[in-house]
Amino acid sequence: MSSAAYAPVDLWTAMRRGWRGRCPRCNAGPLFGGFLKMRSHCPTCDLVLEPYRADDAPAYFTIFAVGHIIVPLVLVLERYGNQPPLWFHAVLWLPLSVVIALILLPRIKGAVIALLWSHRIAAPKSSPDGLDLSP
Numbered sequence: 057m058s059s060a061a062y063a064p065v066d067l068w069t070a071m072r073r074g075w076r077g078r079c080p081r082c083n084a085g086p087l088f089g090g091f092l093k094m095r096s097h098c099p100t101c102d103l104v105l106e107p108y109r110a111d112d113a114p115a116y117f118t119i120f121a122v123g124h125i126i127v128p129l130v131l132v133l134e135r136y137g138n139q140p141p142l143w144f145h146a147v148l149w150l151p152l153s154v155v156i157a158l159i160l161l162p163r164i165k166g167a168v169i170a171l172l173w174s175h176r177i178a179a180p181k182s183s184p185d186g187l188d189l190s191p
C-alpha cells in the first residue's frame with residue numbers, strides 16, 4: 057500500500073500510536089522487533105523507520121520521568137513515614153526505579169520515533185561504509 061493511501065496523522069495521534077509500540081502511520085504494524093530494537097520498516101505499510109533515530113532522547117526523558125516520580129515519593133516517605141533506615145529506602149526505591157524505567161523506556165522511545173516521523177526529522181543518508189555524506 058502506498059503512503060498516499062494513508063490519511064494524514066496529527067502529532068498527538070502519531071505519538072499515541074508510538075507510545076503503544078505501533079507504527080505512527082498505519083497503527084497496525086509493530087515498531088519494535090525486540091524490547092527496544094526498532095524494525096527497519098513497518099511490516100504492514102512499509103513505512104521506512106530506519107532514518108528515524110531516537111538516540112539518547114528516550115533514555116533522557118525516561119530518567120527525567122522516573123526521577124519526578126520517585127523523588128517526591130522518597131520525600132513523602134521520609135517526612136511522613138517515621139524516617140525509615142537507609143537500607144529500607146535502597147530496597148524499596150532502587151527496584152521500583154528500575155521497573156518504572158523498563159515500563160516507560162519502550163513507550164517513550166516509540167513516542168519519540170513517532171515525533172521524529174511526524175516532523176520528518178530523519179538521519180542523513182550515509183554511504184555503505186558508514187561515512188556521512190550530508191553537506
Ligand SMILES: [Zn+2]
Nearest residue numbers: 079082098101
Ligand atoms: Zn505502518
